[in-house]
Amino acid sequence: xxxxxxxxxxxxxxxxxxxxxxxxxxxxxxxxxxxxxxxxxxxxxxxxxxxxxxxxxxxxxxxxxxxxxxxxxxxxxxxxxxxxxxxxxxxxxxxxxxxxxxxxxxxxxxxxxxxxxxxxxxxxxxxxxxxxxxxxxxxxxxxxxxxxxxxxxxxxxxxxxxxxxxxxxxxxxxxxxxxxxxxxxxxxxxxxxxxxxxxxxxxxxxxxxxxxxxxxxxxxxxxxxxxxxxxxxxxxxxxxxxxxxxxx
Numbered sequence: 001x002x003x004x005x006x007x008x009x010x011x012x013x014x015x016x017x018x019x020x021x022x023x024x025x026x027x028x029x030x031x032x033x034x035x036x037x038x039x040x041x042x043x044x045x046x047x048x049x050x051x052x053x054x055x056x057x058x059x060x061x062x063x064x065x066x067x068x069x070x071x072x073x074x075x076x077x078x079x080x081x082x083x084x085x086x087x088x089x090x091x092x093x094x095x096x097x098x099x100x101x102x103x104x105x106x107x108x109x110x111x112x113x114x115x116x117x118x119x120x121x122x123x124x125x126x127x128x129x130x131x132x133x134x135x136x137x138x139x140x141x142x143x144x145x146x147x148x149x150x151x152x153x154x155x156x157x158x159x160x161x162x163x164x165x166x167x168x169x170x171x172x173x174x175x176x177x178x179x180x181x182x183x184x185x186x187x188x189x190x191x192x193x194x195x196x197x198x199x200x201x202x203x204x205x206x207x208x209x210x211x212x213x214x215x216x217x218x219x220x221x222x223x224x225x226x227x228x229x230x231x232x233x234x235x236x237x238x239x240x241x242x243x244x245x246x247x248x
Contacts, residue, residue: 021229022107023053026138029244030103033223035136037102043092043127044110048074048085055083059103063087064095093119095126102132106139109240112203115174120206124218131247137220138244142205143227144176146239151178162187164194177204208234208241220245 026040038060042051045063047070054061055078063085065071071087078085088097092106093114104127114120127137142151151169158165164185172179180201185194208225215222222245227238234241 017049017108018229019049019053022050022105022140023057025229025242026054026103026105027057029136029138033136033244033246035102035134037132037135039099039101039103039132041097041099041101041104041130043095043104043106044108044113045074045087046070046108046110048077048087050105050107051085051087052078052081052083055081055085061085062097062099062101064090064092064097066091093123093126095123095130097130100130100132101135103136103138104131105137109140109142109203111139112142112205113201115177115202115204117206121214121218124214124220128218128220128247133247135247136223136244137215137247138242140240140242141211142203143234143238143241144205144207145237147176147178147203147205149237150239151180172202172204174204176206177202211241211243215243215245219248221248 038058040054040059040061042054042061042063045051045065048063051061051063051074063074064087065074066089068089071089074085074087090096111120111123114123131137152171154169156167166183168181170179170181171177180203182199182201184197184199186197187194212222212225222243224244225234226232226242227234228240229242
């Protein structure tokens with residue numbers, strides 16, 4: 001999928017996203033599991049919010065995203081930060097880079113945008129291929145509970161002077177999937193009018209046991225599975241599941 005106009009609104013709308021929690025989690029897991037190298041791949045990096053944070057933490061960061069628009073924003077952001085991050089436009093399931101990495105992360109439920117089971121499996125295999133021996137793969141996904149109980153048939157709104165949106169969620173065609181219909185009204189300061197933009201985003205998740213099976217089939221050793229940025233196992237009402245796996 002591509003993000004279109006949404007790429008340029010993304011940071012404004014995602015100000016409450018816990019980027020620091022992801023960044024600190026990666027730093028802590030690198031220390032916990034004895035990762036001495038600093039080469040990190042931020043896969044599905046979006047507008048580079050995490051890429052910049054990782055660079056500030058001392059990582060040698062590469063960012064990959066499918067969306068040219070997202071990468072345009074990311075380039076501008078890293079230049080403004082004074083950090084050097086290499087960005088590449090690629091589909092995560094067809095990842096093909098010359099380097100191997102100490103850590104590969106897929107954050108902000110980006111894996112949930114892959115609509116087919118085989119796409120997730122192929123992505124795991126490509127990530128495995130690009131990790132150094134004993135390298136870490138860290139990612140988060142929406143839980144089944146969040147897709148079926150929090151998102152399904154729900155509507156969310158946001159209203160301020162610059163951006164308004166209506167975000168409606170509907171059950172998707174696949175099990176544990178959801179369609180997000182987003183309508184934005186963005187203020188144009190030159191005309192003093194609001195421009196309308198529409199986006200459709202589809203996400204799909206799977207039970208934890210399915211992710212575990214696919215990771216192990218790809219060759220990974222699963223180190224831990226936690227939820228909601230807590231060092232505790234997932235519960236029935238957990239919303240975000242975090243996996244830490246190692247190339248064995």
